[in-house]
Amino acid sequence: MPFSHDMVHSLATVVDLVNSPPGDLEELGALVLRRQVSGVEFVNATDLAEVQTLSAAFHEVFTSPDEDVAVTRLNTLLGRTRITPSLTRHDGFALHVHYFAPGASLAEHLAADCGVALAHVLVEGEWERLRTCSAPDCANVFVDESRNRSRVYCDSRTCGNRMHVAAYRARRRA
Ligand SMILES: [Zn+2]
Ligand SMILES: [Zn+2]
Numbered sequence: 001m002p003f004s005h006d007m008v009h010s011l012a013t014v015v016d017l018v019n020s021p022p023g024d025l026e027e028l029g030a031l032v033l034r035r036q037v038s039g040v041e042f043v044n045a046t047d048l049a050e051v052q053t054l055s056a057a058f059h060e061v062f063t064s065p066d067e068d069v070a071v072t073r074l075n076t077l078l079g080r081t082r083i084t085p086s087l088t089r090h091d092g093f094a095l096h097v098h099y100f101a102p103g104a105s106l107a108e109h110l111a112a113d114c115g116v117a118l119a120h121v122l123v124e125g126e127w128e129r130l131r132t133c134s135a136p137d138c139a140n141v142f143v144d145e146s147r148n149r150s151r152v153y154c155d156s157r158t159c160g161n162r163m164h165v166a167a168y169r170a171r172r173r174a
Contacts, residue, residue, distance in 0.1 A: 006096040010117035011143045013037075014058050017110060019140045019154070021055035022048060032106070038090060038098075040106055050107030061118060062141040067127040074118055081111040135159040 013035040022028035028043045028051060057077050064070035082101035089095050100112040121129060121143070129144040133154035140154035153160040 004096070005094075007117050007120060008145070009036075010113045011121070013110065014114035014118060015142055017051070017055050017114065018059045018062060021052055024048070028106075036091075037106065037109060040109070043106060047106045050105060051110065054107045054111055058114065058118075059141065062130045063132060064127075064130075067122070070127050070130070071122060074115065074122065077111060078115045078119065081108055081115060083112045083116070133159050135163050 016031065016035060020027075020031070022031050025043055025045070025048055028048050031037075031051075032040050032043065054077075057073070061070055061073045061077065064073055082104065083099050084101040086098050087095060088098050098113065099116045100109040104112065118130070121127065129149060131142055131144050131151070133140045133142065134152040135154075138154060138159050140159075142151070142154045144151040153163065
């Protein structure tokens with residue numbers, strides 16, 4: 001996919017946010033650290049509630065039945081978000097664009113950067129790359145970045161491996 005490193009990072013963040021919605025402040029803090037969300041000093045209960053709501057809203061975008069619905073859902077999310085593009089260099093990262101507004105809350109920060117990244121996926125005509133794992137017992141979402149859009153599992157090492165083993169056993173029984 002012709003996406004910049006920064007976009008790829010934002011897409012990984014939204015996938016993480018949807019698949020592992022923080023259940024408490026500790027998990028929210030861990031998410032901030034894991035995803036290197038810049039400029040967040042501390043998190044509170046309001047952040048937690050807002051981020052949980054945002055996680056659900058992004059999940060809806062990933063599980064849209066078609067492209068039009070995905071567009072509508074993403075536009076609704078973006079319409080609630082203050083967005084101020086700003087070129088920045090920080091913490092040793094190359095020049096890149098931040099989309100969140102000055103003074104943005106954690107949820108606004110994530111909504112802006114992840115929302116714009118998803119908007120680019122849709123603009124590129126790549127809506128179908130927003131997927132849900134094909135393993136029957138897994139509801140994880142992922143962005144298929146494979147060249148031929150062939151990825152079906154959220155993680156080849158876990159779900160992919162498990163399903164291949166199951167298929168192998170089924171063949172042996174047959
Ligand atoms: Zn940055
Ligand atoms: Zn999975």
